[in-house]
Amino acid sequence: MQIKALFFATYRDIAGADELEVQLPTGASVDDLVASLRSRGEGWQALPEKPAVAVNLTYSKLATALSEGDEVAFIPPVSGG
């Protein structure tokens, strides 16, 4: 299945892109997405093993199962205000 991964602030610097389309096996979780990204190479090790994420605009646990077309945003520590 295809997942859209979004990156902001420091995570955007790591990914080198605002968003990436990622192919994952059916039934994969957010944890699997993180592992898949971190295995892409040296620079990706800067992405935390347990980052905060939002699935389809909602903060979600890393165990959350993903579905085709889900939007997963990687959320570095926020600093609005």
Place this chain on the structure above:
Amino acid sequence: MQIKALFFATYRDIAGADELEVQLPTGASVDDLVASLRSRGEGWQALPEKPAVAVNLTYSKLATALSEGDEVAFIPPVSGG
């Protein structure tokens, strides 16, 4: 000595005036001023025996001794805001 007494809101209704000049013996206190006013007649009994007062713009105790020309304001319960 002569004291200027100021009246606001409900106390103005009692006094029937914004201000009155009151003659008191030298050494009189605010308490004496209150007693002098309350002795003026029936309507003046509505003035409390122990009202809040300000002497020369400062909240003061009833025992405060007065001096010639002092301004004593009778302060009903306040309701600003």
Place this chain on the structure above:
Amino acid sequence: MADDRCTITGDPIDPCELIAAADGTDGAALLFVGIVRDHNEGREVGHLDYQAYPEMAETVLRNIVAEARSRWETGAVSVIHRIGRLEIGEVSVAIAVSSPHRGDAYSASRYVIEELKKRVPIWKREGYLDGESEWLRGSTPQPIGEGS
């Protein structure tokens, strides 16, 4: 010491004017606005009449602002209270506080409005839609705290 302002006025209050005093030194500005309500204690209010002992009211306001300053870190503090006849929806009081720390801005702003209601010599008469009017029962100020 910042440029404080404590005013009793018969003119309409523009709360926006107060907030404009904030600058790049302080990160937070808080504006409290009191507005004439169309009801109170179950009665329909048509308008309010505010009376003040103006010279003393400004003095007490300055004391309150000084107390707030001694407890919390603030930049400019402005307080304006209107007197005279006010219609529903008009602004009766505005308090602007700026501060490097938002917690201090909230605390100082709250302190000023609470103490204002307890101690500043201002009185409110409600004019009801049924034609009656009445001075509100308020708070009795104590000599303690005003330095006497």
Place this chain on the structure above:
Amino acid sequence: MADDRCTITGDPIDPCELIAAADGTDGAALLFVGIVRDHNEGREVGHLDYQAYPEMAETVLRNIVAEARSRWETGAVSVIHRIGRLEIGEVSVAIAVSSPHRGDAYSASRYVIEELKKRVPIWKREGYLDGESEWLRGSTPQPIGEGS
């Protein structure tokens, strides 16, 4: 339910516009304004760059406002947060809360700004006068509280 507004914008914020929403039903209105400071943690700041995940930021803001409403009695609540490049003294965020009770206005306003800083997906990069710039270390949002 009053007319709430939660907006992420690239345009300058006029805080006065928000306070105008108050009416004669509520007796108190509170406006919090966040302003870009010229310093932070000992470094001289020249400007800020704010980035947001806009769709989610507006959703989380609406959740926060709904939570504030469930805890305190409020009229209209408006929150605007700016993104993009901001100069010193410009407004980064404005929160307007009206209420029949001033205590509720203070509590709800404070809740919204504190939760905004903890949970809303917005990031701030400080541009220093020495030419460097850095994303601020902020708060790590938790899945709990967003209904997942």
